[in-house]
Amino acid sequence: MEGRFLKTSSASPESEFDIPRVSIYALSPKEGTLSDDSISSLLDRTREFSSEHGIVLQFFDREKIHGKEQLISALYHALRSKATGRSRTRELSVDIARYAAGERQIHVALRQVGLKEGTSKIIVLVFFPIEVRDKQEELENKLLGLFTELRMQIEPGLEFDKEGLAEALERTALVELKL
Numbered sequence: 001m002e003g004r005f006l007k008t009s010s011a012s013p014e015s016e017f018d019i020p021r022v023s024i025y026a027l028s029p030k031e032g033t034l035s036d037d038s039i040s041s042l043l044d045r046t047r048e049f050s051s052e053h054g055i056v057l058q059f060f061d062r063e064k065i066h067g068k069e070q071l072i073s074a075l076y077h078a079l080r081s082k083a084t085g086r087s088r089t090r091e092l093s094v095d096i097a098r099y100a101a102g103e104r105q106i107h108v109a110l111r112q113v114g115l116k117e118g119t120s121k122i123i124v125l126v127f128f129p130i131e132v133r134d135k136q137e138e139l140e141n142k143l144l145g146l147f148t149e150l151r152m153q154i155e156p157g158l159e160f161d162k163e164g165l166a167e168a169l170e171r172t173a174l175v176e177l178k179l
Contacts, residue, residue, distance in 0.1 A: 021133055022075060023140060024068055026155035027122040027147060034119045042115075042150050049146055050093075053139050054132045058093040060100065062121035064113040066165040071125050073172045074099035096125065102171020122152070 029038060042059070050057050065071060078095035081087040089095050094106055101109035115122065126143065128136045147154060 021128040021136060022072065023126045023128075024071060025124050025126070025144075025147075026062060027124060027152045028120060028155055029122075030151040030153055032120060034115055034117060034122075036117050038151070039115050039117065039119075042152070045146060045150060046143075049143065053135075053142075054129060055139060055143075056092050056096070056127040056129070057143075058096045058100075058125050059115050060097070060113050060123045060125070061115060061119050062123040065100065065123055066168045067162055070100055070165060070168045070172065071096075071123070073169055075125065075127060077172055077175065092127070096127075099172045099175050100168075102168065102175055104175055 031038070034042075046057050046059075049055075060071075074096050077099040078087070078092055081095055081099075082092060087095050088098070088104070089106065094110075097113060098104065098106060098109040101112040103109035103112060126140070128139070132139060144154060
């Protein structure tokens with residue numbers, strides 16, 4: 001699939017340690033940048049899609065993310081936080097954003113790594129819980145169709161500014177210590 005540059009495989013369902021299945025897409029608005037209306041539409045429609053199909057999506061300003069490792073680390077921390085009852089939110093997607101930003105406060109995290117008016121480069125992390133893994137390919141095709149319908153272009157690759165990766169991973173790990 002064009003645009004997806006990461007797809008992890010899963011251990012067998014019987015395995016004690018199930019590796020999350022994740023896809024990461026690079027997107028850009030066909031209009032060039034996001035407006036407040038296009039952000040609202042994107043988030044509303046994808047939230048509806050996510051709820052309907054049992055997947056988790058989190059959008060980021062691509063310029064604030066330093067590597068797929070930052071996103072995967074944020075996902076693992078968020079999953080562990082939920083599993084141990086230490087999550088500060090009801091939504092896994094919000095916890096992913098908090099960890100990706102390295103911030104305890106939700107509003108600070110979303111301001112730091114979330115979408116804003118004028119954003120031109122977007123990254124979306126899609127997490128497929130075990131309950132929907134047998135439909136992953138079908139759901140990804142539907143999701144790509146939804147992105148197209150929402151006037152988003154799927155970018156054929158993604159380059160990160162790796163300069164800040166080590167610091168970003170350290171901030172992700174420190175979020176739990178701030179609790």
